[in-house]
Amino acid sequence: MSTNLTSQSQNPVYPIIWQEDKVVLIDQTQLPEKYTTVEINDYQEMAQAIKTMIVRGAPAIGIAAAYGMYLGARELTTTDRDTFLNQLEEIAQQLRQTRPTAVNLFWAIARMLKTAQETQGSVEQLQASLLATAQAIQAEDLQTCQAIGDRGLEVLPSEPQKLTLLTHCNAGALATAGYGTALGVVRSAWREGRLNRVYADETRPRLQGAKLTSWECVQEGIPVTVITDNMAAHCMKQGLIDAVVVGADRITANGDAANKIGTYSLAIAAVAHNIPFFVAAPLSTIDFKLATGSEIPIEERHPSEIYQVGETVLCPPGVEFYNPAFDVTPAELITAIITEKGAVPPGKLGELRVF
Helix, strand or coil: CEEEEECCCCCCCCCEEEECCEEEEECCCCCCCCEEEEEECCHHHHHHHHHCCCCCCHHHHHHHHHHHHHHHHHHCCCCCHHHHHHHHHHHHHHHHCCCCCCHHHHHHHHHHHHHHHHCCCCHHHHHHHHHHHHHHHHHHHHHHHHHHHHHHHHHCCCCCCCEEEEECCCCEHHHCCCCECHHHHHHHHHHCCCEEEEEEECCCCCCHHHHHHHHHHHHHCCCEEEECHHHHHHHHHCCCCCEEEECCCEEECCCCEEEECCHHHHHHHHHHCCCCEEEECCHHHEECCCCCHHHCCCCECCCHHHHEECCEECCCCCCCCCCECEEEECHHHCCEEEECCEEECHHHHHHHCCC
């Protein structure tokens, strides 16, 4: 894994680029202080990049894992098809263990394994097919997110003409192939002259809203106001928010949605203030194998994310910590789930099911 440092980003933002037989990632842990790219040359480096959140966001994790599968596949030297497939499954298992909550990771890995199993010919042909599939997953995600943005426009409140939207964490270009899910709706609203301003929750403890969502908005000239997470209900009561739009890392068959920790309380506040609460995500984020959100595995991260900011320790010795990375918003709190195929109430997700 090697790092390149540049002074500023390119616009539009593409967090994952296939370039000269390697993957180039924007190092999201360095934003907004530095725009840094990291070169990924093998699947172990990709697994580490996913685990340490150099690349993050459910769709982006899926794309990164797909490229990780190819990087692993090209390292295999066997010419025996069965041996190749068995070794590829071992690579897949290592990538699955990086982030347990985001279903896109598992969806992309499963698609890559299916490609390998269904491709006829030599090991070299299987490897070429895997690269083509990873590139297809990336290209499809960009189109999907643009469609999500446009479908979101159809269900946003009709009044006022220019809306103020609140979002949580980062579900933008950095979390996808380059447009965004929740922030894709924001981008589409901005493009069509329907957006007044974005309020971005800072999103403790990793501050993805303060660091990443605000950075993306600044790149495109979208007016953005950062607030601490505990200010959201106050802003709603003051009439500052017209709708809430968030992303998701996994949605179950009944419409329960796992997203960054703090989303659940935001939904409760939105319902209390009669403000529509939308979840924007691709169909690949819907896990129809799980009936309800109680079945979603919730990743817990290192307590240092809570007790330390940079070199500054915030808490006294002897304190215990609990650091879940996600929470689950019950379907009854969600106005609609916005996908590339349209926006539906959570209870009607089955109508969008793709077999």
